[in-house]
Amino acid sequence: MEAGFFSEWLGRYRHYLRMRNYSPRTIQSYEQVVRHFAYYVWLRRTADPEKLMVYWEDFSRARLDTGVDVNPVMITDYLTFLSSRKTYKPKTIHRIISTMSSFYRFLYSQGVISSNPMSGVERPKIKDQELRYLKHSQVLRLIDSIADPRDRLIVRTIYATGVRVSELCAMNIEDIDFEDETIRVRGKGGKIRIVFVDRETLEDMSRFIGNRIAGPLFLGQQGHHISPRSVQHIFRQYAPAGITPHKIRHSYASELYRRSKNLRVVQENLGHTSIKTTEIYLHTDLDERKRVYQEFFPLAEENNHPAEAQKKKEQERE
Secondary structure, three states, rough: OOOHHHHHHHHHHHHHHHHHHHHHHHHHHHHHHHHHHHHHHHHHHHHOOHHHHHHOOHHOOOOOEEOOOOOHHHHHHHHHHOOOOOOOHHOOOHHHHHHHHHHHHHHHOOOOOOOOOOOOOOOOOOOOOOOOOOOOHOOOOOOOOOOOOOOHHHHHEEEEOOOHHHHHOOHHHHHEOOOEEEEEEOOOHHHHEEEEEHHHHHHHHHHHHHOOOEEEEOOOHHOOEHHHHHHHHHHHHHHOOOOOHHHHHHHHHHHHHHHHHHHHHHHHHHHOOOOOHHHHOOOOOOHHHHHHHHHHOOHHHHHHOOHHHHHHHHHHOO
């Protein structure tokens, strides 16, 4: 099977992502990941292995005219090479693996390769993967501490709906259904979904909008939509250190799951394609863990409910 070169298929992959309505920034990020891997493959196949690190610092020496068909060993060696460099954190490696998996799934679907070399590639474990987030009462205190009506509504909207920053910035007034208490959101890849919003947040939106009936919900410069950078600046101004818009989205997911235990609904509300992505956001609530431990673990049960434990023991002896 003639697989072809990276120089040929990188352009086709870019077109494929564009056809799937990926954002220009995402396409650029994906292309850069594949391009770097292509450079690595070319260097491995043509350069002195002992000089790989030297050549890696100067991509002007590398080329894309090398075959896309690689074996799993090449993939593993590449990931090991990246991991050995201090600049590549585990989360970055995760993103690289996801991108390369997408690229090779595309090649496989096109009949370019006979097998996907990414199959079975394990992702590195991320220490302290549970991101810091705020509990419900803490988010409310944060919202109440913001004096500016627009900035306060921005933070509240993210928490009330669980939307991404990009989705918040793209919201239009006409996307809001005040009767059904929903907002139409355009997510990643141009996918449309409906998110729910509480009545108090809608009332705040109504007051904030005033007489406007269409256009951006949150205005930025020259009447355009507010930019993600402006929203991030708002969080740096008001939120505790380390609390970003993404962490408030995390708080939304954690609170909704903790109270509902419905992972599928949380997944759909967040706009995740894979439920595995949703699981990263979730926590087993400490109160729930404590209750289960005290109720079911034998030693805790004996200490907290001695009479019931003694009765249970006597029943077991009978």
